[in-house]
Amino acid sequence: MIELKSHLAGNWTPGYGKPTTLVNPATEAELAKVGGGETDFAAARAYARDIGGPGLRAMTFKQRGEMLKATSRALHQKRDALLDCAIESGGVTRSDAKFDVDGAIGTLAFYGELGEKIGDVKMLDDGEPFQLARSPRLFGAHARVSRLGVAVHVNAFNFPAWGLAEKAACALLAGMPVISKPATSTALLSFRIMELLVGEKILPEGALSFVAGSTGNLLELLDGQDVLAFTGSSSTGATLRGGKSVVAHNVRVNVEADSLNAAVLGPDVDASSDTFNLFVSDVVRDMTQKTGQKCTAIRRVYVPKDRVAIVIDALKERLALVKVGDPAKEETTMGPVATAQQLRDVRAGIDKLATCARVVLGGSAPVSDKGFFVAPTLLVGENPKPSDPVHNHEVFGPCATVMPYENPDDAARLVRAGGGGLVSSVYSDDRDFIQSVVLGIAPSHGRVTIGSAKIAGQAVPPGTVMPSLIHGGPGRAGGGEELGGERGLAFYMHRVALQGDRALLEALLGKR
Ligand code: NAP
Numbered sequence: 001m002i003e004l005k006s007h008l009a010g011n012w013t014p015g016y017g018k019p020t021t022l023v024n025p026a027t028e029a030e031l032a033k034v035g036g037g038e039t040d041f042a043a044a045r046a047y048a049r050d051i052g053g054p055g056l057r058a059m060t061f062k063q064r065g066e067m068l069k070a071t072s073r074a075l076h077q078k079r080d081a082l083l084d085c086a087i088e089s090g091g092v093t094r095s096d097a098k099f100d101v102d103g104a105i106g107t108l109a110f111y112g113e114l115g116e117k118i119g120d121v122k123m124l125d126d127g128e129p130f131q132l133a134r135s136p137r138l139f140g141a142h143a144r145v146s147r148l149g150v151a152v153h154v155n156a157f158n159f160p161a162w163g164l165a166e167k168a169a170c171a172l173l174a175g176m177p178v179i180s181k182p183a184t185s186t187a188l189l190s191f192r193i194m195e196l197l198v199g200e201k202i203l204p205e206g207a208l209s210f211v212a213g214s215t216g217n218l219l220e221l222l223d224g225q226d227v228l229a230f231t232g233s234s235s236t237g238a239t240l241r242g243g244k245s246v247v248a249h250n251v252r253v254n255v256e257a258d259s260l261n262a263a264v265l266g267p268d269v270d271a272s273s274d275t276f277n278l279f280v281s282d283v284v285r286d287m288t289q290k291t292g293q294k295c296t297a298i299r300r301v302y303v304p305k306d307r308v309a310i311v312i313d314a315l316k317e318r319l320a321l322v323k324v325g326d327p328a329k330e331e332t333t334m335g336p337v338a339t340a341q342q343l344r345d346v347r348a349g350i351d352k353l354a355t356c357a358r359v360v361l362g363g364s365a366p367v368s369d370k371g372f373f374v375a376p377t378l379l380v381g382e383n384p385k386p387s388d389p390v391h392n393h394e395v396f397g398p399c400a401t402v403m404p405y406e407n408p409d410d411a412a413r414l415v416r417a418g419g420g421g422l423v424s425s426v427y428s429d430d431r432d433f434i435q436s437v438v439l440g441i442a443p444s445h446g447r448v449t450i451g452s453a454k455i456a457g458q459a460v461p462p463g464t465v466m467p468s469l470i471h472g473g474p475g476r477a478g479g480g481e482e483l484g485g486e487r488g489l490a491f492y493m494h495r496v497a498l499q500g501d502r503a504l505l506e507a508l509l510g511k512r
Contacts, residue, residue, distance in 0.1 A: 001021075001030060001031070001032060001033055002031065002032040002033075002188070003015075003032065003033055003034070004022070004032050004033070004034040004187055004188065004191045004212040004213075005037075005191070005212055006037075006039060006044075006209075006210055006211050006212045006213070007194055007198055007208075007209055007210040008039065008041075008043075008044035008047070008179075008209050008210070008211070009040075009043050009044050009047035009206075009209075010047060010051075010205060010206065012198075013037055013039060014035075014036060014037025014038075014212075015034040015035045015036070015037055015211075015212030015213030016035065016037055016038070016039040016041075016211065016212070016213040016214055016215075016216050017034075017035045017036075017184075017213035017214030017216070018035050018036075018213075018214070019033060019034070019035040019036040020033065020034050020035050020184055020213070021033050022034065022089065022184070022185065022186075022187070022188055024088055024089065024091065025090070025091030025335070025336040025337065025338050025339065025371060025372045026091050026325075026326040026327060026328065026335060026336050026371045026372075026373075027326065027370060027371060028370055028371060031088065031089055031188060032089075032188050032191075034184060034187065034212050034213050035184075035212075035213040035214075037213075039211075039216055041215070041216050041217055041218040041221060042217075042221055044179065044209060044218070045150055045179065045218065045221050045222075045226075047206050047209070048150045048177040048178070048179055048206050048207075048209050049148070049149055049150050049177065049225075049226075050206075051205050051206035052150075052177030052178075052204065052205065052206025052207040052208075052209075053146075053148060053149070053150070053175075053176070053177050053206075055177075055204030055205060055206060055207060056146070056172065056175045056176065056177060056204060056207050057122070057146050057175045059175075059204075060119070060120040060121055060122055061115045061116075061118035061119060061120070061121055061122070061124075061173065062115055062116050062118065062119050062120045063115075063120075064115050064172060064173050064175065065111070065112045065113065065114065065115020065116040065117075065118070065173065066112065066115070066116065067112075067172070067202060067203060067204075068108050068109070068111050068112035068115060068169055068172060068173060069108070069109055069112030069113070069116075070112075070200075070202045071108050071112075071197060071200075071202050071203065072105050072106075072108035072109040072112060074196060074197065074200045074202060075101070075104060075105045075108065075161075075165075075193065075196065076105050078196055079101060079102075079105070081192070082097075082101045082161065082189065082192060082193065083097045083098060083101055085188060085189050085192050086100055086101055086160070086161065086189050087327050087328060087335075088188075088328070089160075089186055089188035089189055090160065090186045090189060090335075090338060091291070091327060091335040091336040091337070091338055091371075091372065092290055092291075092327055092335050093327040093332055093333060093334065093335055094327070095289075095333075096289055096290045096291075096327070096335070097327075099162075099289065099290065099464075100159050100160065100161045100162050100189075100290075101161045101162075101189075103159070103161070103162035103165075103166070103465075104161040104162045104164065104165035104166070104193070105165075106467070107162065107165050107166045107169050107467045107483075108165050108168075108169050110169070110467040110468070111169035111170060111172075111173045111467065111488075112169075112173075114173065114485060114486060115173045118486070119510070120510075121509075121510040122145075122146075122175075123143045123144060123145045123508070123509065123510075124143065124144040124486075124489070124493065125141065125142070125143055125144075125509045125510075125511070126141075126142035126143055126144055126495055127141070127142055128141075129141035129502065129505050129506060129509065129511070131502075132499055136502070137501055137502055138499070138500075138501070138502070139499070139500065139501070139502040139505050139506075140497065140498070140499045140505075141497075141498045141499075141505050141509060142495055142496070142497055142498070143495070143496055143498055143508075143509060144489070144490065144493035144494065144495050144496075145493060145494055145496060146174055146175030146176055146492070146493055146494075147174075147176055147225050147226075147227065147492060147493060147494050148225040149176070149222070149223065149224075149225030149226035149227065150176065150177050150178070150179055150222075150226050150227075151167075151171040151176045151177065151178045151179070151226070151227045151228075151229065151492055152178075152179045152181070152215075152218060152219065152222065152226065152227070152228045152229070153167040153168065153171070153178055153179070153180040153181065153229050153230075154181050154215065154228070154229070154230045154231070154232065154240065155167070155180070155181065155182050155183055155190070155231050155232070156183055156231045156232040156233075156256075156295070157182075157183035157184075157185045157186045157293075157338050157339070157342075158186075158290060158293040158294065158295070158338065158396075159231075160182050160183070160186045160187060160188075160189040160190040161189055161190065161193060162465075163182070163190075163231055164180050164182060164190050164193060164194075165193075166465075166467070166471075166482065166483060167180070167229050167231075167482070168180060168208060169467075169488075170482065170483065170488040170489055170491070170492060171227075171229075171492045172203070172207060172208070173489060174489040174491075174492035174493050175492070175493075176227070176492045177206055177207050177208070177209070178207070178208050178209065179209040179210075179211060179218065180194075180208065180209070180210055180211070181210075181211035181214075181215050182212075183232070184212075184213060184214070185338055185339045185342075186338055187212060190210070191210070191212060194208075194210040219240065219243050219245065219246065220243065220244065220245045221245065222243075222245050222246060222249060222251045223245070223249040223251065224249045224250055224251065226249075226251055226252075227251065227252040227253070227254070227491060227492060228240065228246060228251055228252070228253045228254070229253075229254040229256075229480075229482070229491070230253070230254070230255050230256065230478075231255075231256040231257075231295075232256075232257065233257060233258060234257040234258050234476060234478065237255040237256075237257045237478050240253070240255075241253050241255060252491065254472070254478075254480040254481070254482065254491055255478030255479060255480045256295065256422075256471070256472055256477070256478050256480045256482060257295075257476065257477055257478035257480075258295070258394040258396075258476055258477065258478075259295055259296065259299075259394070259418070259420075259421040259422040259423070259473060259476060259477045260299045260300055260390075260391065260392070260393075260394055260418035260419070260421060260476070261286075261296055261297060261298050261299055261300070261418075261421050261422060261423050261424055261425075261462065261463075262298065262299070262300040262301070262302060262414075262415040262418060262421070262424040262425075262441075263279065263282065263283055263298045263300070263301050263302070263424065263425045263426075263427065263462070264302045264303075264405070264411045264415065264424070264425070264426045264427065264428075264437055264441075265279050265301070265302070265303040265304065265307060265311065265427050265428075266304075266426065266427060266428025266429070266430055266433045266434070266437075267304040267307075267430075267433065268428055268429055268430040268433065269427055269428060269429070271307075271310050271314070273429075273453060274453045274456035274457075275427050275428065275429055275451060275452055275453045275456060276314075276427070277456065278427060278451045278456045278459060279427040279451060280311075280314045280315060280318060281318075281461075282298065282425065282427075282451065282459075282461050282462060282463075283298050283301055283315060283400060284315060284318040284319060284322075285461055285463065286298040286400070286461070286462070286463045287319070287376055287378075287398045287399065287400050288319070288322050288333065288334045288376055288398055289463065291334055291335055291336065291337050291374070291397060291398050292337075292395075292396065292397045292398035292399060293337060293338060293342070293396055293397065294463050295422055296422050296423050296462060296463040296464075296465060297463055298400055298425070298462065298463070299390075299394065299395065299399070299400055299401070300390060300391070300400065300401055300403065300414075300415070300418065301315075301400055301401065301402045301403065302403055302404070302405045302411050302414055302415065303402060303403075303404060303405070304404065304405065305404040305405070305406065308380065308382075308402060308404050311402055312360055312378065312380060312402055315361075315378055315400075315402070316360065316361050316378065319361055319362075319376045319378065321333075322334050322376050324367060324373055324375065324376070325373075326371070334376065334398065336371045336372040336373045336374070337372045337373075337374060337396075337397050338372070339372060340372055342372060342396065342397070343372040343373075343374060345395075345396065345397075346364075346374050346395055346396065346397035346399070347364040347366075347374065348364075349393060349394070349395030349396075349397070349399070350362075350363060350364040350374075350377055350379075350395060350397075350399055351364050352389045352393050352395075353379055353389055353390050353393065353395060353399070353401060354379065355389060356381055356384075356385075356388035356389055356390055357379035357380060357381035357382075357388075357390055357401050357403075358379060358380050358381075358382070359377060359378070359379050360378050360379065360380050361375075361376065361377060361378040362374075362375035362376050362377030362378065362398075362399075363375065363377055364377075374397055374398060375398070376398045376399075377397075377398060377399040377400075378399075378400060378401075378402065379399070379400070379401040379402070380401065380402045380403070381401050381402070381403040382403075382404070384403040384404070384405075384414055386413070386414065386417035390403070391414070391417040391418055391419075392417075392418075392419065392476075408433055408436035408437050408440065409436065409440065411437055411440075412436070412437050412439075412440025412441050413440070415437075415440070415441045415444075416440070416441060416444045418444075418476065419444075419475045419476040420444050420445070420473055420474040420475020420476045420477050420479075421444065421445050421446070421473050421475075421476065421477050422445070422446050422447065422471065422472065422473040422477045423445060423446065423447040423448070423449060423462045423463075423473070424441055424445055424448060424449075424462070425448070425449035425450070425451055425462040426438060426441075426448065426449070426450050426451070427450075427451040427452070428450075428451075428452065429452050429453050429454075434450055434452075438450070443474075444473075444474060444475060445473055445474075446470055446471060446472045446473035446474070446477065446481065447462075447469060447470065447471070447473075449461075449462040465483065466483075467483050467485070467488075468483075468484070468485050469483065469484055470482070470483055470484030470487060470488075471483045471484070
């Protein structure tokens with residue numbers, strides 16, 4: 001059996017924490033083991049900070065961009081092996097595996113290109129320099145410089161490739177060394193990526209470290225130059241944000257957590273239209289892609305009262321085509337959820353939603369004796385109230401609830417009852433309706449997707465996170481913000497005000 005190791009202070013060492021066995025979620029066959037080793041996290045952090053940090057900061061953005069492009073190419077060369085690993089260890093179909101692995105490759109390439117575009121500079125300007133007082137010589141400016149600590153990344157189980165890459169791309173481009181910890185249950189794929197990057201020697205020594213198993217006392221060692229970026233459940237996010245050292249040293253923290261993403265269908269949308277087709281396709285894709293284990297997946301579907309039956313029929317018709325099974329088999333279109341615990345949580349979650357809504361497809365009943373399978377499950381909530389579980393309980397599986405709304409304000413009120421989300425979408429070709437709903441829900445979301453007839457054939461689904469757009473959301477979603485092109489670098493950089501002679505400032509900022 002494979003043993004997952006950490007790569008810390010330049011060496012492979014046994015993973016830390018409770019010994020754990022990783023299994024194939026479809027067959028429950030044992031694949032790998034992790035944990036049981038001793039780890040000196042203080043030495044690991046010091047190595048990343050003192051060896052990795054200076055190595056990265058000696059490079060310009062352009063050079064770090066070239067480095068990221070090389071990592072993207074290295075992953076692309078081993079893409080097939082990484083996809084096979086994702087299918088076996090994550091229980092995902094080949095198409096879902098591509099979503100994760102190609103997402104990683106694409107995000108690294110995107111940030112590589114951004115670095116090349118920023119150019120041969122070591123600090124970023126933050127707005128144009130400006131005259132500070134009467135003298136035309138005395139200028140002020142704001143700039144961003146790389147922080148001197150380490151970026152600790154703690155990731156969720158559902159994106160073992162993209163999760164590692166999207167966070168690392170921003171931190172490394174910003175000049176910060178990374179210590180990355182994947183969720184243990186699906187860490188085999190992250191470990192394979194780490195093995196590949198260590199073998200290729202593309203990154204400077206100490207720039208990227210890897211924790212297999214748990215983080216031990218690492219988070220207690222962080223100080224004011226370090227940052228912590230976390231993706232996972234709200235409860236773990238709250239625990240890490242409240243960590244003693246994190247609070248005492250004002251460690252910068254970014255949390256990407258749960259989200260009860262919604263889709264709203266406009267009253268103008270006819271069932272035979274392209275917009276309706278886009279809406280149905282997006283809901284079905286989000287319910288079934290990665291078996292609904294996407295933080296951005298649509299969980300709540302709001303439709304005009306008189307459309308509930310039509311929408312349920314359309315969704316049931318498409319969901320009937322879903323083939324649940326072992327993703328190693330070609331005919332399978334939806335695999336199991338990732339772990340036995342995940343299966344228990346999803347089944348209990350469906351039962352919880354069933355206290356305020358009626359199951360019209362699927363349900364919490366077991367689907368097979370072996371493997372962590374659950375059926376695509378659709379519910380209808382005839383009389384939704386903001387306090388219902390459907391508005392505050394995330395079922396992290398192939399499950400969504402259809403509910404009616406009265407008018408645009410009511411739709412926005414129900415969407416906001418989710419308490420803050422990563423993304424919600426509006427499907428309509430009526431500009432007034434779109435404007436009312438977008439204004440009503442934008443303050444409680446990181447992203448809003450508008451699906452309309454004009455983009456029906458080329459729309460990027462709401463569940464897809466683009467490196468050029470910000471990812472994160474207020475409230476329940478964690479209050480974080482990642483990606484968004486150059487915006488994604490801000491978390492890893494310190495903003496400083498500069499004042500002095502105009503020519504000197506402009507030279508410092510690479511303006512002349
Ligand atoms: P989780 O149980 O909160 O775990 C997330 C990560 O935290 C894992 O790496 C876990 O490690 C680690 N962890 C747990 N307790 C810790 C502690 N005390 N100290 C340090 N690390 C700790 O979440 P999950 O089950 O992996 O992920 C599912 C959740 O993530 C869902 O709620 C989903 O909505 C959310 N999610 C959000 C986003 C987003 O971008 N907003 C993206 C993906 C997922 P171990 O695995 O070793 O326990």
